[in-house]
Amino acid sequence: MGSPGDKVVELFDGGPLAFCNPYPVDGRVSWHAAGARGWAPMNSYLLAGTETAVLIDPGLSIHREDVLEQVRGALNGRELVPLLLRQGEFDSICNVAPLVDRFGVRRIYGEFPDAFLWADVVTDPELFASALDAGLENLQLRPGETLEIEGYGGLEALPATLRLLNTLWLFDARSGTLFTSDSFSYLVSDEATGPWVLDAGEEDRTTVAAVAEHLVTTRYWWLRGADVGPIRDWLRDVFASREVNAIAPAFGRIVRGSEAVARHLELLDGAIARLGSEQSGPVADRRFERA
Amino acid sequence: MPIVPQPLPRELAPGLHWLGDCQLVEHEGEILHSYNSLYLVCGEESSLLVEAGFPEDHRVVVNQLETLLADAPPLRHIWLTHEETPHAGNIGRLLEHFPAATARGDIHDYHLYFPELEDRFEPLETGDSIDLGNREFVAVQAEIRDLITTQWGFDSGARALFPGDGFAYAHHHSADQCGHVVEEVEQLDLAAQSALFAHYALHWMRFVDMRPYLERLERLIDEREVAIACPTHGLPITDPRAVLPKIGAGLLSLQASATSS
Numbered sequence: 444m445g446s447p448g449d450k451v452v453e454l455f456d457g458g459p460l461a462f463c464n465p466y467p468v469d470g471r472v473s474w475h476a477a478g479a480r481g482w483a484p485m486n487s488y489l490l491a492g493t494e495t496a497v498l499i500d501p502g503l504s505i506h507r508e509d510v511l512e513q514v515r516g517a518l519n520g521r522e523l524v525p526l527l528l529r530q531g532e533f534d535s536i537c538n539v540a541p542l543v544d545r546f547g548v549r550r551i552y553g554e555f556p557d558a559f560l561w562a563d564v565v566t567d568p569e570l571f572a573s574a575l576d577a578g579l580e581n582l583q584l585r586p587g588e589t590l591e592i593e594g595y596g597g598l599e600a601l602p603a604t605l606r607l608l609n610t611l612w613l614f615d616a617r618s619g620t621l622f623t624s625d626s627f628s629y630l631v632s633d634e635a636t637g638p639w640v641l642d643a644g645e646e647d648r649t650t651v652a653a654v655a656e657h658l659v660t661t662r663y664w665w666l667r668g669a670d671v672g673p674i675r676d677w678l679r680d681v682f683a684s685r686e687v688n689a690i691a692p693a694f695g696r697i698v699r700g701s702e703a704v705a706r707h708l709e710l711l712d713g714a715i716a717r718l719g720s721e722q723s724g725p726v727a728d729r730r731f732e733r734a
Numbered sequence: 735m736p737i738v739p740q741p742l743p744r745e746l747a748p749g750l751h752w753l754g755d756c757q758l759v760e761h762e763g764e765i766l767h768s769y770n771s772l773y774l775v776c777g778e779e780s781s782l783l784v785e786a787g788f789p790e791d792h793r794v795v796v797n798q799l800e801t802l803l804a805d806a807p808p809l810r811h812i813w814l815t816h817e818e819t820p821h822a823g824n825i826g827r828l829l830e831h832f833p834a835a836t837a838r839g840d841i842h843d844y845h846l847y848f849p850e851l852e853d854r855f856e857p858l859e860t861g862d863s864i865d866l867g868n869r870e871f872v873a874v875q876a877e878i879r880d881l882i883t884t885q886w887g888f889d890s891g892a893r894a895l896f897p898g899d900g901f902a903y904a905h906h907h908s909a910d911q912c913g914h915v916v917e918e919v920e921q922l923d924l925a926a927q928s929a930l931f932a933h934y935a936l937h938w939m940r941f942v943d944m945r946p947y948l949e950r951l952e953r954l955i956d957e958r959e960v961a962i963a964c965p966t967h968g969l970p971i972t973d974p975r976a977v978l979p980k981i982g983a984g985l986l987s988l989q990a991s992a993t994s995s
Contacts, residue, residue: 466846471842471843471845472842472843472846473817473840473842473843473881473882473883474843485846503846503847504846504847504848504849505845505846505849530819531818531819531820532817532818532819533817533819533822533843533846533847534843534846534847536819537846537847560788560789560790561788561789561819561820561823562789562819563789563790563823564789564819564823564824564826564827564847565826566826566827566829566830566848566850566851606937607880607881607937607938608818608880608881608935608937609934609935609937660882661882662881662882664882665938665941665942666941668942668943669938669941669942670941670942671941673941674941723942723943723946
């Protein structure tokens with residue numbers, strides 16, 4: 444599946460780097476519909492300023508060595524500061540302790556002021572001890588606050604009305620990149636080599652029905668029959684009040700370019716509206732499907 | 735170190751033990767505690783651990799387990815309600831510490847988090863059971879959940895329901911409340927604490943009519959003849975039929991406040 448460097452995408456000149464590390468969508472991953480097949484990227488994003496580089500979501504254990512190499516290749520002597528968008532979920536935090544150990548991390552941002560306590564899940568006892576000894580400073584990034592990255596710009600933290608578990612959305616005004624955590628996460632590729640970015644003008648056969656199916660069979664099972672008005676209002680306001688040039692989800696292909704962004708906003712909003720108009724019912728359990 | 739002088743582990747019923755530690759939560763200047771509980775179910779042949787617990791509690795939990803397992807059948811199963819770190823955070827370390835144990839439940843995704851332990855995860859579908867000797871542990875439908883992969887569990891020996899995030903509420907930073915079942919703590923406002931927990935952790939309830947969920951929960955309690963409810967984030971409940979209306983009032987108030995705002 445290529446070298447670590449093959450999976451690094453510079454979203455915009457001078458803008459975020461995306462580390463798009465692929466995993467198979469084969470029925471064993473709960474944030475994709477049970478019948479979905481292909482490959483999806485688990486995305487970590489690096490925003491590099493003069494002295495610090497913020498890494499949004501350190502990603503999965505299966506990608507540990509790739510993430511470490513990708514960070515090494517981009518850090519250039521800066522201080523690495525992980526920012527956890529879903530500090531209670533493994534897909535966001537698996538590599539925190541390895542990053543702390545490898546790069547001497549001293550500060551971690553999360554939505555709560557004890558991010559590392561939630562993220563310390565490694566089985567390697569040496570990594571665990573190393574991280575504890577590091578004297579980490581756990582910092583809180585609250586909705587409505589802006590994290591200033593000197594030499595880069597501000598990273599705005601948005602409260603996420605569309606969410607299942609605790610998370611934030613982030614907006615990088617410099618590049619117009621909207622980091623949407625577990626939303627807009629439905630795009631996959633047929634191949635293990637990607638592509639991981641959907642640019643405006645590329646063929647895109649995504650439908651409202653497909654997005655609705657994705658939502659209701661994964662993390663947004665509760666949308667069917669729900670009061671979705673506040674969610675739709677919030678979603679449209681986020682995009683209307685910012686110049687969004689890219690939608691950067693935690694997993695799934697990234698959407699880049701204003702036309703593609705506008706189309707996928709309509710798709711997601713349309714899917715939420717459709718589900719809200721349906722009758723709610725008991726939530727079926729997922730069934731185990733092995734490749 | 736434990737948060738307070740540690741009242742756990744506590745035996746709730748023959749062969750049913752409550753483990754874990756409190757997590758401090760600050761709310762409007764007040765210190766609340768929220769448990770990240772685990773439960774050990776001991777049959778005649780094997781023991782099963784409900785949940786793997788919050789990462790910070792690893793050492794506390796292992797000490798509690800080693801104390802209990804010194805006089806109990808070996809730990810063979812670690813069943814998880816779902817994969818959030820307050821519930822499953824220590825699963826990797828526990829599997830390393832107890833090499834004869836297997837992680838059970840809905841095992842989607844764990845191959846991505848613990849690839850080195852992939853063969854230690856075995857699915858348990860809703861409706862399937864594990865025979866512990868003189869009692870069975872059954873995976874049942876989660877009537878209140880966040881992740882779609884959530885399961886609840888039921889122990890036939892104590893007629894105990896393990897509802898994960900169901901019946902979730904905080905208690906007060908006071909030695910009089912930690913380590914108690916809710917019936918022993920009269921001054922705890924269950925409706926308010928239930929609403930508060932849902933406000934912070936069960937965001938989806940603001941947008942959904944909770945009455946059908948509560949009705950199904952009541953039916954589950956009746957059909958299974960649940961004698962004790964053992965939530966992950968609340969004090970255990972020895973009279974779930976009496977407590978459910980208070981919990982329900984809290985959840986319905988959350989929905990009402992979301993509608994009016």
